[in-house]
Amino acid sequence: MSPLEITGLVKRFGEGAEAREVVRGLDLSLAPGECFALLGPNGAGKTTTLRCALGLTAATAGSIRLCGLPVPERARDARARVGVVPQLDSLDPDFTCAENLLVFAGYFGLHEREVRPRIPELLAFAGLEGKENARIQSLSGGMKRRLTLARALVNRPELLILDEPTTGLDPQARHLIWERLRRLTAEGTTILLTTHFMDEAERLANRLAIMDAGRILAQGSPREVIAAHIEPQVVEIFGEWQGEGAAAWAAAHAHALCQRCEVSGETAFCYTTDAAPLLAHLAHQPGLRSLHRPANLEDVFLKLTGRDLRD
Amino acid sequence: MTSVTDHFAPPRLSLRLLAVWRRNFLVWRKLALPSIVGNLADPVIYMLGLGYGLGMLVPEVEGVSYIAFLAGGTLAYSTMNAATFEALYSGFSRMHTQKTWEAIMNAPVSLDDIVAAELLWAASKACLAGIAILAVIAAFGFAASPLALAAIPVIFLTGLCFAALGLIMTALAPSYDFFMYYFTLVITPMTLLSGVFFPQGQLPDAVRTVAECLPLSHAVALVRPLLLGELPPQAGLHLAVLAGIAVAAFWLALGLTRRRLLK
CATH class of the missing domain: 3.30.70 (Alpha-Beta Plaits)
Structure with missing residues (x-):
């Protein structure tokens, strides 16, 4: 089963003369266990594609299956098996690191009993050992992004979606995130990430697609894409x-x-x-x-x- | 795909909304004492100040001392304020500034659940504040009858009603500044016209007819007699109006929020 299968996706905003087509007939199929990068300049339609895939906005046309379930009809059930690292920081500033993970697990119906024992391990994975009681305001940008990554793993997702995971981070933080993402793929988690950093895609992705103006222009392994197009x-x-x-x-x-x-x-x-x-x-x-x-x-x-x- | 495009379709709720309610409760619990004091201080100062100060000049209002008259109104309007503040400022922070709702929507929780949880939470918080005010009122001896306890479900319903109305504003707000209009043009006039500080009989007939339809008037009409140990006349009508406004306003708020966030 493909963790994400998108066929003929079209997304239009507005109506009549005001209408803007942001995604124009996009096909995408992830293989289980691979890391797939969606590359494109700002405004290419990457984030909109992810929002459609998660059932957070209605597609104008096309069909989407997330973890084998039709979206948006069963998007909620599908999201139970997916982890998301959004582009903008959305950690809860009123909670500590551990509370952020516990409360977020609650949205998946996971009980504190099951999650609390895993918190040291989740924080260690994110390079935040011993930060259980640290306040969010005291974390650097890189630490926040890593905590967001840990938060996306509370439900042990089959598919991890990351929207520009390393934008704005220093080289040390980027390398740590890359290393963790590699470890996750090695453990069998499928990863879909968007980026406009070519080195990130070249290093991490088994396959990638370059998109612009709502269409995929090239698709394949980094080497294949280079060989085929240049x-x-x-x-x-x-x-x-x-x-x-x-x-x-x-x-x-x-x-x-x-x-x-x-x-x-x-x-x-x-x-x-x-x-x-x-x-x-x-x-x-x-x-x-x-x-x-x-x-x-x-x-x-x-x-x-x-x-x-x-x- | 109608479930998402049709923004004003009926709410589809799940029990996951309890996890969202709990999130807000856990944050509140960290700051419960200052929060209660904050909700308590202003109305209690007004009630005691006006009640004893102005009360010296006013022999009796509707057969009771002015401060006893004021107690019921104070409980009702402070509930309105607490629910409104929570739905507006705190709701907007979570929706817009902190992106809390966005994070929650990536989990298996729908926007419908989130908005419903915000409604329930704002009403719960208003109810908690209301109970604290009721306790102060009782301590001063202005809620002697056990019937005063029946005011608690009424203030929860009042909280639901004003939280739902507030969520409409939150769904429409471009920024925090927008809420000033709601307070100066809606909440403050409503407080002055709904029989909180003086009986509505003092209003000119035309104004009075309109004022009696305001949601706060219905809350006052229920809460005041209960604190005085009397059964409110036409209680069914007042309850139905508050519940009706809560349902209709929630529906509208949800539709507007879906239109704002699910595009």
Whole structure:
């Protein structure tokens, strides 16, 4: 059974001339035990897709099965088997860490008797050993996010959904969260996460989908997606060329030396299967500087979703 | 998918709402004493100040001392205030500022359960405050009859009625500032027109006809005789009006909240 199966999902807000289609025919099927990342710029429809999947907003069209149950008809029963780490902090500031977990478990119908013995273990998992009686206001942003992760595990979920779990965290906190998520997948929990950090997706996800404007543009393992959508090598070129910038150089030479070249500001990104001729050429251009690297997910992402700012 | 899109469909409740009620109770328990004192101080000071001060100038109102007259009104309007404050400010904090409802909705609890739990909780808290005020009133000897105990279910119902009305405002509020309008345009005039401080017979006929329809008037009409040891005339009508407003206002509040949060 797929922990989450979405077919033909459409979500429209508003009506008539005001209508905005935020999700436009999205298909998604998670395999049990995998970590799946949904990548997309702001406003791509990631959070809306998650809200539909949890039955928190009605889909305009399409069908959703969460933990095998139809949504929204049986969304409540399905949510009993799912853990959610929302994008914004929603911990209860009036309670301590332990009380946050106990009270939240109550929403699942779990009794304090069953949950209290598990609290040290849940807090330890989140790297919050001994913080049972700590007040929420005394926690850092990273600690709050980790406590939210522990809270999402009180019901031992089959599927864990995380909406931008590491946005706003420092590198130490991000690495700790990644390590814990890996441990959860190793234990058999299926994970669905949204992110706009490519390295996060590349590190964690068995499979990922890049979405923009409500549609999935590419889907597969990180390697498959890179191989399918982009040349394997990238040379980033910047600096001075004949009194002008890299853009002028690109206009004159790029087409002959690489398969594809994108200019963004004063940097030229040259994509190619063989960088040797290009690097040889650059060796004779003293004003230009360059960085040669393998193509990554971010290159695919920028190719598919464009370089324009989203906000 | 009608269950979600049809915002004004009948409520679908489950016992999970008790877990949400309990969450609010546990928070209250941490600060129970200051909370009770907060709910108690203002109405008791008004009652004693006006009752004894103004009472010196007023020989009798409707056959009893002014302070005995004021006691029933005080109990009713302070219940209204406690329920309203909880549904407005605390409810809005949980819905909007703290995102408590959002977190709960990720668990197997529906928004219907959450709003119903807020209604029950605000009424419970108002009832707890009301019981404390009733105890003070009794201590001063203005609730001598055992019938005064019958005021407790009435103040719970009054709490439900005003909590439901308050939740409508919460569902519509863009920010805390919005609640000022509700207090100055609804709650304060209602307090002055519902026979809390003086008998409604003093009002001009046209105003009186409208004033008698206000929910607080019905609460006062029930609570005051009970504190004086009398059975309230037309009790069934007053109870039915309070219950009817509670049900209708809850329904509307739920529909508006669904429209706000389930989009």
